[in-house]
Amino acid sequence: MPTLFTDLPEPWPLQPGEHPCPAAEAAAALVEIAAAASDDAEAPFAQLGAAFDVTPEAIVLGVMLRNQLAQAAATADQLAAATGPQG
Numbered sequence: 001m002p003t004l005f006t007d008l009p010e011p012w013p014l015q016p017g018e019h020p021c022p023a024a025e026a027a028a029a030l031v032e033i034a035a036a037a038s039d040d041a042e043a044p045f046a047q048l049g050a051a052f053d054v055t056p057e058a059i060v061l062g063v064m065l066r067n068q069l070a071q072a073a074a075t076a077d078q079l080a081a082a083t084g085p086q087g
Contacts, residue, residue, distance in 0.1 A: 027080040034076040038069040 014020065048054055048062050 023083040024080070024085060027076070027083040031073075031076040031080050034069075034073040038073045041066065041069055 011020065045062055045066050048058065
């Protein structure tokens with residue numbers, strides 16, 4: 001069963017003199033991560049679809065995952081917009 005989160009993780013302790021980053025900076029990093037994950041997965045998805053032994057269930061699950069990665073990238077974009085411009 002997949003893990004469903006209901007909140008964000010606790011921040012790790014800051015080092016002396018270190019300040020938390022602005023929300024926009026964290027959101028921008030999440031945009032990059034989500035977009036890269038979606039882009040990086042395209043070749044393996046194509047390989048999965050072309051595999052001689054791929055099952056119909058694997059195709060369905062692959063399409064679901066591809067859609068979820070695209071949704072993650074779109075959600076990260078929305079998160080970045082909600083945090084405002086990067087300072």
